[in-house]
Amino acid sequence: xxxxxxLFAQATTIGLAVxxxxxxxxxxxxxxxxxxxxxxxxxSVSTSTSQIPPAGFSAAARKVMPTVVxxxxxxxxKKPMNPFMDDPRFRFFFGEEFDSAPQRxxxxxxxxxxxxxxYILTNHHVxxxxxxxxxxxxxxxxxxxxxxxxxxxxxxxxxxxxxxGTIPAITFSRPDQAQVxxxxxxxxxxxxxxxxxxxxxVSAVKRNHLGLNTFExxxxxxxxxxxxxxxxxxxxxxxxxxxxxxxxxxxxxGSLGIGFAIPVSTAKKIMEQIIQSGSVTRxxxxxxVQEITPELAESFKLGNIQGVLISEVVRGSPANKAGVQAGxxxxxxDNKQLLTDSSSMLETISSLSPGKVVAFKLLRDQREMVVQxxxxxxxxxxxxx
Numbered sequence: 338x339x340x341x342x343x344l345f346a347q348a349t350t351i352g353l354a355v356x357x358x359x360x361x362x363x364x365x366x367x368x369x370x371x372x373x374x375x376x377x378x379x380x381s382v383s384t385s386t387s388q389i390p391p392a393g394f395s396a397a398a399r400k401v402m403p404t405v406v407x408x409x410x411x412x413x414x415k416k417p418m419n420p421f422m423d424d425p426r427f428r429f430f431f432g433e434e435f436d437s438a439p440q441r442x443x444x445x446x447x448x449x450x451x452x453x454x455x456y457i458l459t460n461h462h463v464x465x466x467x468x469x470x471x472x473x474x475x476x477x478x479x480x481x482x483x484x485x486x487x488x489x490x491x492x493x494x495x496x497x498x499x500x501x502g503t504i505p506a507i508t509f510s511r512p513d514q515a516q517v518x519x520x521x522x523x524x525x526x527x528x529x530x531x532x533x534x535x536x537x538x539v540s541a542v543k544r545n546h547l548g549l550n551t552f553e554x555x556x557x558x559x560x561x562x563x564x565x566x567x568x569x570x571x572x573x574x575x576x577x578x579x580x581x582x583x584x585x586x587x588x589x590x591g592s593l594g595i596g597f598a599i600p601v602s603t604a605k606k607i608m609e610q611i612i613q614s615g616s617v618t619r620x621x622x623x624x625x626v627q628e629i630t631p632e633l634a635e636s637f638k639l640g641n642i643q644g645v646l647i648s649e650v651v652r653g654s655p656a657n658k659a660g661v662q663a664g665x666x667x668x669x670x671d672n673k674q675l676l677t678d679s680s681s682m683l684e685t686i687s688s689l690s691p692g693k694v695v696a697f698k699l700l701r702d703q704r705e706m707v708v709q710x711x712x713x714x715x716x717x718x719x720x721x722x
Contacts, residue, residue, distance in 0.1 A: 394522060398534050400576035403475045404507040405569055407526045408459060408482070408496075410444045410467035447525035447569035448472065448496065449578065451608065453506045455480075455498040458608055459568030460583055461487045464494050472498050475532055486611035489718055490551035490619075492583055493604060495611045507570060510577035512602035515539050515556050523560035523582055523596070525569025535561035537594075544597060545680045549584050551718070552687070553680065555597040556580045562596035571598040580604070620689030621715035623654020624661060626679050637666065642700060644668035645682050659710040661697060668705075669698035687715060 446463030450456070457472065464470060470482035480498040487494035498504075515521070519539045527533055537560030545553040558571060562585050571580035580598030587593045610617045626645040629637075633646060647665045650657050670685050689695060691714040699706050 394520075394534075394536065394574060397522060397572060397574055397576035398524070401507060401522070401524055401570055401572050401578075402532060402534070403505040404450045405475065405524045405532065406448045406450060406457060407473040407532070408446045408448045408457075408463055408568065409471040409473065410446070410464055411469045412444070412466045413468050445526065445529050445565050446567045447565065447582070449568070449570045449581065450504060450506050451509075453504050455500060455504050456485070456608075456612060457482065457496045457498065458581060458604060459494050459496060460581065461489050461492045461494045463568045464496060465489070470496060472496070474500075478502075486615040486617075488607050488611065488617040491599065491603060491607050491617070492550050493581065493599060493607045493611075495608055507572075507578045508576070509601055509605065510573055510575075510579045512605070513600065514573075515542055515579045515600065517541060520574050521558055521560055521579065522572050522574070523558065523562050523566060523569065523598075524572065525562070525566030525582060527561075527563035527565040529565055533566075537561070540595070542600075546678075547597070549597065552603070552683065554600060554603055555583070556600050558596050558598060559594040560596060561592040561594075562598075563592050566596075616717075618691065619687035619715040620691055620693070620712040621654075622656040622661075622686055622710055622712060623651035624656045624667075625649035626667065626682050628678050629666070637700075638703065639666065639700070642666065642668060644700065645679060655710050655713045656697075659697070659708045661699065661708060661710070662701065664701070666700035667697060668700055669696075671695040686712070 444463065444467070446459060448457040448459035448463070451458050464482075464484055464487065467484070470484070471479060472482045473479050478500060480500050482496040482498050485495040485497050517539050521537060521539055523535045523537070525533065537558050539556060540559050541557040544555040544557050547553055547555065549555075556571065556579065560571070562569075562582050566582045567584070569582045570578055571582055573579055578601050580600050581604050582596065582598045584597045585592060586595035586597075607617055625648050627648050629639065629644065629646050634640075634642075637646075644666045647656075647661060647663055647667055650661055650663050667682070670682075671689070673685065689712045691712055694709050694711045697708050697710050699708065
């Protein structure tokens with residue numbers, strides 16, 4: 338037994354000595370061997386789109402910054418007519434200009450150049466009341482912008498500039514690629530201090546019911562977004578556009594780590610419609626709906642039936658003409674199962690082409706019925722005075 342342990346100790350000593358010599362003289366032999374084992378795990382991690390590059394995010398920032406612009410807008414504000422202007426003596430002392438001399442208000446936002454011929458995507462609220470628009474590029478060039486069209490219900494707008502020379506344009510990521518935990522960069526002009534890049538992660542996707550827009554499908558991020566960032570770019574670590582920065586949640590107006598961006602999938606569809614026709618066309622049937630709570634389900638004796646409760650039908654609307662009534666349970670549209678919230682129903686209806694006739698599957702007084710509804714064109718929301 339003692340002889341066996343002596344042989345084992347000698348063999349172990351010789352083996353360790355050989356490994357020491359190989360590691361000292363030929364370290365590549367050991368590293369190539371381990372690469373096929375333990376290190377493979379780290380190599381697979383490197384394929385992630387959110388991996389921190391060795392040089393940080395400077396390459397992505399350099400790629401995107403020339404395509405993000407500062408937007409300066411001005412609006413003429415007329416003072417109300419002074420009641421004393423009818424008095425000649427008052428006008429003699431204070432002059433005609435005291436009457437209603439216009440003042441100019443200004444606004445500041447950001448935008449993203451989406452094509453080399455000068456189309457820029459931004460927020461509707463940035464240019465909503467603008468009489469004049471000035472666009473400043475990152476290279477110092479400036480140009481007057483004109484509004485091609487806007488969509489207040491998604492808070493998106495397209496403006497255009499004309500400039501000699503090359504106009505840079507951003508690259509779009511594939512739709513719906515943003516995932517919770519992905520690293521993102523937000524680029525814009527917060528508080529007018531100049532172009533700024535901030536970093537964070539995607540905190541959530543498909544945020545809705547926030548009361549910000551009619552159509553909501555936000556990417557939530559903790560990348561710092563402040564006033565002036567509206568309309569700027571939210572990009573991935575490769576510098577591809579994944580969203581348009583739109584709003585923040587903050588009681589004091591500063592960044593608290595909750596910002597919202599319109600995803601590129603939504604922005605691209607809206608952008609293409611505006612460029613082609615100057616506006617956005619959506620389907621409309623003229624109903625208001627609400628989610629079915631457990632209490633409502635029990636009172637209507639719905640059991641496991643999924644749908645939304647029609648709470649109101651607009652008189653003279655397509656739904657009204659088809660015989661849809663308040664109190665009906667809408668379970669299916671165009672042979673497609675609805676989800677159980679108003680947002681999904683709104684998206685389903687708005688995606689339908691005006692003029693198309695679709696089947697509405699309803700539940701009324703415990704009986705299933707199908708009505709044919711000819712989809713109308715969604716009215717443009719009225720401007721607030």
